[in-house]
Amino acid sequence: xxxxxxxxxxxxxxxxxxxxxxxxxxxxxxxxxxxxxxxxxxxxxxxxxxxxxxxxxxxxxxxxxxxxxxxxxxxxxxxxxxxxxxxxxxxxxxxxxxxxxxxxxxxxxxxxxxxxxxxxxxxxxxxxxxxxxxxxxxxxxxxxxxxxxxxxxxxxxxxxxxx
Amino acid sequence: xxxxxxxxxxxxxxxxxxxxxxxxxxxxxxxxxxxxxxxxxxxxxxxxxxxxxxxxxxxxxxxxxxxxxxxxxxxxxxxxxxxxxxxxxxxxxxxxxxxxxxxxxxxxxxxxxxxxxxxxxxxxxxxxxxxxxxxxxxxxxxxxxxxxxxxxxxxxxxxxxxx
Numbered sequence: 001x002x003x004x005x006x007x008x009x010x011x012x013x014x015x016x017x018x019x020x021x022x023x024x025x026x027x028x029x030x031x032x033x034x035x036x037x038x039x040x041x042x043x044x045x046x047x048x049x050x051x052x053x054x055x056x057x058x059x060x061x062x063x064x065x066x067x068x069x070x071x072x073x074x075x076x077x078x079x080x081x082x083x084x085x086x087x088x089x090x091x092x093x094x095x096x097x098x099x100x101x102x103x104x105x106x107x108x109x110x111x112x113x114x115x116x117x118x119x120x121x122x123x124x125x126x127x128x129x130x131x132x133x134x135x136x137x138x139x140x141x142x143x144x145x146x147x148x149x150x151x152x153x154x155x156x157x158x159x160x161x162x163x
Numbered sequence: 164x165x166x167x168x169x170x171x172x173x174x175x176x177x178x179x180x181x182x183x184x185x186x187x188x189x190x191x192x193x194x195x196x197x198x199x200x201x202x203x204x205x206x207x208x209x210x211x212x213x214x215x216x217x218x219x220x221x222x223x224x225x226x227x228x229x230x231x232x233x234x235x236x237x238x239x240x241x242x243x244x245x246x247x248x249x250x251x252x253x254x255x256x257x258x259x260x261x262x263x264x265x266x267x268x269x270x271x272x273x274x275x276x277x278x279x280x281x282x283x284x285x286x287x288x289x290x291x292x293x294x295x296x297x298x299x300x301x302x303x304x305x306x307x308x309x310x311x312x313x314x315x316x317x318x319x320x321x322x323x324x325x326x
Contacts, residue, residue: 001166001182010182014220016325021188061191061320074263077313088313091230091264093256105268107226107320109191126311161189
């Protein structure tokens, strides 16, 4: 490999790091410990933080899997929010069998955020303002609602890339 | 840092960058416009494209997700085609309470594709050739069939990495 003015290239001349689209940082927030919920018009399941390295010249690609149990409302406006920017594409994988595993999954890109500490929140907010909850337990303990259940954690992977 | 033929190492000899597996581009394709779907033996959710920067020296790692609501057929042979190469692991998350959020999602890699415009097609094609409908609405607008629903869209994360 060799350094050029455009970045790092292979010996064959192909860039392997470019200014645009390059990966600046990769991080996973792991959430452990069961959290119980109750019905609300605006609920928070998990809160964490990510320290953004670049300013508005970088984007955050976020991939999330939030696990729960004890399903309640199949439609309740689940979201993932970073630095005050909210995305509703993190949708609820509901199952009508009440003791089945449930999850909120999705991925999205967050642009235009400044550098520094950003609060990461997963929650719900139904569009009609009514009181709901997706499930009763986030990161359910082993045996919660079904003796076959294993304890589960939740994960949010954050990839910071050059815009 | 020390540049060698295929790696960059720190002064203690630990690898901090490898030629193979390096990310040369990361991007997210988005679609938020609602589409009403109809029963078909060969239906299309979304046709989009990615401009592959390099030829067969890079692979594409693709994470697609199509958001839907009001499911109909639980099995209808979802596929995603990237550069004309189809994969059928694009699984449908179906629930018997059909008003809930539905989705298809997947993760896979495509190798050997040439550089340039690369068509991405996501759709369904049942193995028996019958006419089917996964869900009535793709990228549902707020309040679609349930006042609690938030609008949600579809995303495709693409990582172009050195093979």
